[in-house]
Amino acid sequence: MRIFKPRAARAITAVVAVSLIAAGCTSKRDSGNKSGDRKDTFVFAGAGDPGSLDPALASDGETFRVTRQAFEALLEHEPGGTKLVGGLAETWSSNDKGTVWTFNLRKGVKFHDGEKLNAKAVCANYDHWFHWKGTYQSSAVSYYWQTIMGGFAKNEDKETPEPNYKSCTAKDEYTVVIEVKKPSANLPGGFSLNSLAIHSPKAIKEYEKQEATAKGDAITYPKYSQEAGVVAGTGPYKIVKWNKGNKEVVLERFDDYWGEKAKIKKLIFRTIDTEEGRRQALQAGDIDGYDLVAPADVKTLKDQGYVVPTRDVFNLFYLGMSQGANKALKKKEVRQAIAHAIDRENLVKTQLPEGGKVADQFMPDTVAGYSKNVKQYPHDTAKAKELLKKAGEEKLEIEFCYPTEVTRPYMPAPQDIFELLKADLEKAGIKVKPKPMKWAPDYLDATESGSCALHMLGWTGDFNDGYNFIGTWFSGYNKQWGFKDKKVFDAVNAGSKMGKLEDRIAAYEKANEVIMDYLPGVPLSSSPPAIAFGKNVNPPKVSPLTQEIFAEASFKK
Structure with missing residues (x-):
């Protein structure tokens, strides 16, 4: 993932753009309490705003930091590492050529809107992406689909790559078979991308009622991707609010999550665009953690008792x-x-x-x-x-x-x-x-x-x-x-x-x-980027892919 990926350096609509908060300034949190007084809300500061609540339309790390908590892919990476492990699929295999991929899904998994995960739901996602039209075929919107699966059922631009995706079949209720035309080094890794995370089929029907539009190089993303309420994944948190004025996305614990429940009820991602501003907010107790610590601040924060793990170089x-x-x-x-x-x-x-x-x-x-x-x-x-x-x-x-x-x-x-x-x-x-x-x-x-x-x-x-x-x-x-x-x-x-x-x-x-x-x-x-957490935080395992799962985080007792 590019945290921010270079080819994935894509246009973000002016609709999303809002005024930047001043360094060190933060909005008043819902509870009104400082970090040490609060046990049900975890606030984490990133360096930029997300561009979309639908990860399929994204290509940047600030978006994926948020959406990864709410959406899960067929495969994932082991916590803190780069080894592929089961995600929504417990096991997977391929034919010798690497063109036929079979996934055995977990049972008892629910989406945030109450829908059930099954093979048909997975295929609804892949077929939805494959049949994108219009502005959705822009590389600025569907970068990762094009990178992993090529083009679409009907390419509308000669520069769009030929499709490598062939089909998705529900072999039975919990067995999915995805076929591609040619073997690719992007598989099986591509099945772990948050851009190819699985959405509720009910939500997809709502997505398909809306269009992305473009005027010149400016992209306007569909309304469902800019407001909480429609998107629905299977992750340990669900997205409940995007307060663009305060540059915050609010998530709440999903109590019907199939795996280990999140340890903290509410998760807030806040944008603070300067290193100094993020550090000062942590030291003031206004946030519980932040990413992209200035190299000069690492030792200072450690000496003050903050938890400052460093990711491996990747x-x-x-x-x-x-x-x-x-x-x-x-x-x-x-x-x-x-x-x-x-x-x-x-x-x-x-x-x-x-x-x-x-x-x-x-x-x-x-x-x-x-x-x-x-x-x-x-x-x-x-x-x-x-x-x-x-x-x-x-x-x-x-x-x-x-x-x-x-x-x-x-x-x-x-x-x-x-x-x-x-x-x-x-x-x-x-x-x-x-x-x-x-x-x-x-x-x-x-x-x-x-x-x-x-x-x-x-x-x-x-x-x-x-x-x-x-x-x-x-x-x-x-x-x-x-x-x-x-x-x-x-x-x-x-x-x-x-x-x-x-x-x-x-x-x-x-x-x-x-x-x-x-x-x-x-x-x-x-470089090995550092990430910082409060003195009273048990942090999630840090990832060289910057794919931290905040459901693992908790406050010290």
Whole structure:
């Protein structure tokens, strides 16, 4: 999941946009009590607003943080890890080709609206997604369906991928068979995505009465996805309110949950867009936890007695280059010069938490498929100047977009990082034209459409397969990068068609070598993002995929 995923950097409707709260300010909670006085409400602060209450329409981590508590997929990941385990399906299997997937569902599972989970309910979801029309076919709306299953029953745009989804069959009441046309490295991992979580068939009928619409690049999402009351999953919490004015989503414990019940009755997700504001809110007792702790705050909070676990490294931060936005970037020497100009070791040392690593390819070294033989681009300002001269671009001017009002797991302080990269580039003789942009929707729209020559983005893996990283960006033409190179595309896609894990890993290693020789952008770093909780909190297991389940959290007695 991108916590925020780069290709998943999609437009968020202006309907969702509301004014930002000031750093450190929080709205008065329902109970009116501070953290230490309250045992029935848990308040957690994220760095951004969710975009939708329907995870099928989402691609960003702030949305999934909320929806993951209310919706469950066929498969899940073990708490705190990346191993696939049963979700709504107790067991699963596939044929030798990986084209027929059989799921044995749990019995006695209810949706929040009282409907019963069975095989027909699962197929109602997959067929609903497959038959999307109009704006729902936009990659900004159905990013994950297209990533995992391809296109639709009737594609309406020539750029939409061919559908790989074939059918969903209710073999019996609790046995589901999902068929795809070709094997894919995205399966079975894709069955664990919150975007493919299962909704009540009763709710789906209501969804289908509404449309998403688009005007230019601006998407207006359907009303049901912007207000609580219609969406219904099977999770330990149900969504009961979205107070956009106070930037809060309220969830309540679902007492008919099939598994272990949530330990706390009410769960509130609140947006506080600055690191300082989130820290101050925790210290004041206004919230019980928050994500994306500033590296400099980790030791301070620990010394004060707060619980500050650090997730394992499972992300990648990069400098993106759009060849469509600046023709100079079509020259390999220019891309190489930019890579040599950047001091990645200094970036890691000064901007990232302890445990941060310099990246030399487009996946972290914790993912199988990482290669030790990629071409290296060490920091060398003189080399950068030499390459620019060779390319005839000694007076290169380039626009550099960077996001504001946001913090990401891979990018703790965007403006500080931008200033550092800008200084490195200017030392090499590149004139940088800064372009600050609000994260959502402006920055995400601009990077997605390829209008930002240089930009900063990253990715937190959805599941543990190398294709989930390199395939996200380089499996084919992507406006964000604006290049077409068959050698790169073929190398990236080779592994996705292989059934044996060892063969896929070897193919991913080769693909990383091809990518880094072409150099479409500059991988910068990987980092272990920290998450903080109050002194009186027993936190949930933290996840390298940032997939924490807050039903596990409780207050100390």
